Amino acid sequence: MNASTLPILAIPDDRSLFPVLSLAWRTDPQHEREARELLAKGLAQSDRWGHPWRQITGDSGSMILTVAAEQPRLERWLHAVADESSRVKSGLVSKPMIAMVGKLAGAENLLATATDLCGAKSSQPMTLPSKMQQNSVEGYQRTLITGEDPIHHAGAAASFLALCLLTGGSWALLPKLVEDLGNAATAQISRNLIQRGPAITWQGICQGTGGMQVFEYLVHALPSQLKSIGEDQVQELKHFGLANLSRAWRSPTELAHTASQYQVMGWGPSLITDAHSELGRVTRDDLEHAMDCLLRPVLEVLGRS
């Protein structure tokens, strides 16, 4: 089997005596709580005396279960997971994606068991139509625009850096630009799963009814702001991005969880395993293209595509 198509992300790490497995499922927001409770209940029954460490998290359409235990126990546990998750209605969750962090020598059986359990990597990008929702509460209008995550068109690293440019570091463009607008306006962008595919959500809030003006301004101002950024600032941006991605390596459990999260959210797990070279390859053109892709849902709902 070609390693790049393996559904398991195996990361060698010798810091802990216990291998760490992280399993991630895609679900739907309306089923997230139900699926999480069912899995937790089933797993509690299947492993009466617990593991040395276990964590269940989930939001934005995903559920992540991370476990540290000695290898034979993990193998037994994986079989229990296979049983329990097969009892969870298939409509509730996808097949899991798996990340493993630990000493890989001698872990062949564990990896084989994990491979049997997981789903194949989704390689076909899903077409997600851009949508807008608006509502007003106590004189403030909230506008939500959802659409496709740019990762399939712009690549994982450029998409990540474009998002950093919008929201991270002291240069964060979004709050600065929106502050210029006045009118108590705010704008945010986040990544999530919609219909179990990678998506982005823009949120604009302003006083009165000027919700669309926020986005009109952003589609006009963001590309020109990006063009005015010098090469030094692009390097600073990459440094900032690298620091954020490298933080996952602080501990084996954090690494397994984050790798699993990048897998299930479709953000490109190679950003975690190989951040330095992934970010290093991003050119200025890549960054501009990624920004255009991030703005595409906004342009589409504005009728400018």
Place this chain on the structure above:
Amino acid sequence: MNSTSFERFHVRSETLEHGACAIAVQNPKARNSTFVLAIASGMRHEQPGEEGMMHLLEHVVYQDSVAISSSERQTEMNNIGAVMGGHTHMDYTEFYETALPSDLPGMVARVIEQVFHPAFNADQIKAQIHAVATERAQRLAPAPGGILPFPHLTCQFWDDYAHGHDGTGDETLFSRVSIDRLKDLHAKNYRPEQAVLVAFGPQDPSEMLRILAENMASLSFAESAQKFASSHRSQARQNEVKHQLMPVPGLATRRLLAATSAVHAQSISASLLGDLLVASLLSLQTGLDSSAGIFGPADLVENDLFILVDDTGLELDPAHRLRALTTVDDAVLGSAAKKALFAAEKSVHDDERLARTTARDMLLRGTPEFAHELVDQLRHLSDQTQQLRRLLESSALRLAAQPWHTISVAPTLQEVA
């Protein structure tokens, strides 16, 4: 033969100008660097009237300093993607930053300057009193009745001021704090000769030590007129055993909080290993949580508490629960040993925690190896069933025979009726 967990690292240390201890811990595979500055003063060093001021001082360190404003510092950190933290413990206070290895010099300069030269801005101090009080309120709010082992059981257990006062800090600080008082407290407790600096990362340890030495040498320190308080540890005095009932309106189930003396953790002993096993076994049971230390195992070297939180609603005497542990089967005992091992290992397999633990152990125990030795011993024990059982029996019976303080958080009598 396997190397010990400590031998996997390249470690160097030296005493710097002004007396601070510097330690460099290298892991060539690390992708981040962490810098920790810890001082040997915590909540137990507060004097009457100073309750909560060490915690406030920790917050003030993150405000303006002599060389830089807090917003400028925040911008510097944002730009490089650094993260920071600070905690006030019973016997020490720690400050740390984590970022890419190339940013270590900036981290070291930033943290050293802010820790030793805060600006004591009056408006910021007021804002931080609010922050400290809010932090306390938010920590207590989710607990039934707002009662937690720390500070409620701690204050009940100890009769002397150093151990028995509440150092979390609340809004009474407004009436007690002045800039001069905070400056005095800082001058007395934030001394370079009572500090340990730890740099962790993939860099050569000599290079990391050079960065630490350069930054400490560039600072000036006034001689402290006030001498460090005599050891608060010798003042420890236990209260007579108390069993408090705290009726809480609207509570769904009863919670029993219980505390007894924890074994001294200056060094690793059979009693300490056994107590870790007992706490782990108790925590495996549904509705129970236990810790061999008020802030986690080995965070204090002495005068610590062994804690049991019982949410089963049964309110069994802790002594009965402990005696019952001696009958567990080998499989459960093995699971508890693995859980105890993982809990200990977390303080050395997490790079940031490793740097913090190294600073703690150097401050409190005079050796950076304690946490690693604990992991090695638990690792060795984890498959030795007979030895585990001996440790379990000895610790469980010893703890069962000790006096326990309890707080029973319960629904009001009317609600029970």
